[in-house]
Amino acid sequence: MSIQSLDRELKKGSAELLVLSLVEDRARHGYEISKLIESRSEGALKFNVASLYPLVYRLEGRGWIQGKWVEKAGQRRRRYYRITAAGRKVLAAQRQGWKQFAEAVRRIAGVDYA
């Protein structure tokens, strides 16, 4: 597997984890999610309109997150997503998986994880 495709795989695998984590504590709309991913990763991870929504819809379709239209005074309506009970379970499992993965990589490669 080339470095590039490994990168893609890692990103794809982690994307779900990222979105779930971001809506874990409060409901967020799509643009907010993409901004948070970009800012918290300090620009290392970016999602645009074309990459984010298929992912969000997929998570929603699986019943891991749930979207809801919210209208606030003076703004256009936005769709806010929050995690579901099923989503929490998946999130916990994915966190565990990533922890083990990162730990394994650290042991072998001597790379520290954050």
Added chain:
Amino acid sequence: MPDWKGIVRHHLAALKLEGSKESEVFDELAQHLEDRYQELLQSGVSAAEAERIAIEPLNTSPSLVEALSGARRRPAPEPPARPNHFANLLYDIRIAFRGMRQKPTFSLLVVGMLALGIAGNAAIFSTFNSLFLKPLPFPDSSRLIDLDDTAPRWNLHYVGISEPDLFAWRRNNTTFDGMAFFDNPDFNLSRMGPAQHIRGAKVTREMLGVLGIGLTLGRNFLPEEEQPNGPKVALLGYGLWQRLFSGDRQVLGKMLVLDNEPYKIVGVLPREAVFPDRAEVWVPLQPRDDGQNHGWYLGGIGRLKRSVTVAQASADLLRAHRARIVAGHRNEITSPILTPLRERYLGDFRTTSQVLLVAVAVVLLIACVNIAALMLVRSSSRAQEVAVRAAIGASRGRIIRQLLTETGLLALVGGIAGVLLGRLGLRAIVSLLPDTMPRWIDFQLDMRFAAFCILVTAASALLFGLFPALQASRTEMSGALHVSARRASFSRAQSRTLNVLVVSEIGLALALLIASGLLVRAFHKVTHVDPGFRAENVLTFDLDLPEQKYAKSEQLVAFYRQLLDRLRRAPGVAAAGASSAPPLGGHMGQFFIAEGDRPLGPNENTPVVLQVIVTPGYFDAIGMTVLAGRQFDEHDGESQQHPVAMVNETFARRHWPQANPVGKRIRYQRDPDASWWEVVGVLHNEKHYGLDGEDRPAVYIPEPQLPWPLSLSVVLRAYSNPESLTGPARQILAGIDPDLPMYAVQTMTGRLDRSLWVRRAYSWLFGVFSLAALVLAAAGIYGVISYAVSQRTHEIGIRMAVGATPREVLANVLRGGMALVAVGTAIGLAVALAAAGLLEKLLFGVSPRDPLVYAAVVLAVAAVGLLANAIPARRAASLDPMKALRTE
């Protein structure tokens, strides 16, 4: 500010989601672009540049439409990461269930058609299985062989075994482990509550060993009990033991009074002792080993030695038989005939049930063809889905497996429903079976049945699933993706396949309809045969006079005279008589010659003659017609000086083809000293062996002249409802002899009905199956033509736009559809002509090429085909060309 929603709609034009969902997606994406745009503006980017940057991801993500449309539907469960076959299967099954829920009508249609097809097969197969495949309830039952004598020159396939044959076969054969012989008499059981009539068996002591069963209690018969006039002992049948003695184990040594004679109970038979059929008690057969032939009246059963074939045993037995002839005994006409036990008793049902099996199989085949067509149509609308799957890396095998899982699941549901329905069907069939069916037939469902059902279901699934799956998996990937927004259209190969399917459906249905038409016509013919007697308003019952009490012939004659006199005086009785064999009442054969017959050569055929002993009044009671001369009066047969007889037409034609039989004389053939009887009348033939049976010569004798059979059937003709005579008749009988049970009480119409049961059942079953086939085929034509029309909407629009009239469109569509019907009809006719010969045995003289049936069926199929075509054709003709052109 840019029109974000317009931009999104433009980019995602190919996204075909449900109206409100689509608009929500557009809203959400537009809002996102707006947010991004505002942010860019705030960071100091120019408006034009901000718009470009915001929109860029839409332009650089070519698969966005697919990604969104896939994600927005209820999502597919993730396929397992590693190639795990079981997990793959589970995944496929989940997908398949979802597919079924998404298309409920389609799924119901498939499951319903399949369930009906499988139900028919399950019911008929389980009948066939019970009759012909299941082992009989005896150990190693395939070695059990029915023994009998055959006499083709007497026109009798089975005549029964004579006592000299019994001893010769038993002593000289080398191929049987054991042979047992039996007679199947009825007994009057008395001194045990009300008199009752039971079926018994006189058997030789090898019977238990041959059947391979032991006793529940007691011992087998002893050799000395088999000597003529030996001790009277009995083995109690299990059912009778329970009924009379409540299963008391102290029953041994008690007495049973059969036909007024005491029999000591020496043993109890197990439940499995169901042969000879319906025997409730066994007593020893006491054959006379004096070389004298006392008639052919015994049955036989043998257990073949291991690895001996029936043919070898036949040859060996023929050798043993011939040795007896050489030894000087006169027995040159009969020869042994060996038949596997089951074949002997059920052989008549074999053709019938095989023909029915073929019929239901054809119905199922048509159902499968229909389902295959449905699947094919559906798969064309799924071409896009398949193409996407292939595009993201699914192998062809993987896709076929997925599609097969779907059909497998449909088949499974259909199969289960079908088997449940089939069990109901079997119960219905069994409840209608004729009385003559041996009791040792067991209709419980077994592993063989389960295996058959699984096999049929799997075969159907493969039949209707594999073909469309192969076709679908061959879908041109890029093509299907390109046209994804438009209606995926049918390839030429696929429409050709559909046409072949429809043509074969029509062909099969037509062939089946012809077969059922022939059978129904035969049934109609049989029921319209002149029975030679009037069955309406006739009640019959049987009496069996015990030899002890009625030892003298005068007693017999007096008994019947008294009984019939009293019955005639009872209210509601129009006529009364008695006979040794009323119509459908069995065969007692004799051989007669007429005075002046030319002597027969040693190898000439002498067809057996039915001998019937009758009391005065019998012919009126049964409603037979005297064609010439007179019928018996009260004094006929009383004087040994002037014995008389009546004959039927067949007998008269055989002996006096030109002359008037009345006044001619006949006598028994075998005894040159027998007295000559004068023929006083000729009777119209009665259908003695059933309406579809053959006509045999018959001689009728007045009872006082030959007061020999102790059991006669009493025949009462009522003015109306014959059943109302049962009670009064029973009272009158009890007034004369309270120990005498009357049994087999039935109306003559009931007897006739039952005698036709099998024919009626298979004719109707066949009719039902073929109608089902026709309906299925019609649905097939309708579906395929409708689909073709919907595919051609655009083309038809163009035709109409350039001037085609609705009439021409109608004709065009009809022509296409009826061409299929015509080809199917031609094929079906060819199949029917080739196959109908197989039915000949069942057709009762109706020609397998009966033009009326063929013409009627072809017309009916054409009419149904026209109807099924007309609906879509009219729809095509009434298209609005403008709308049609816009359909893209």
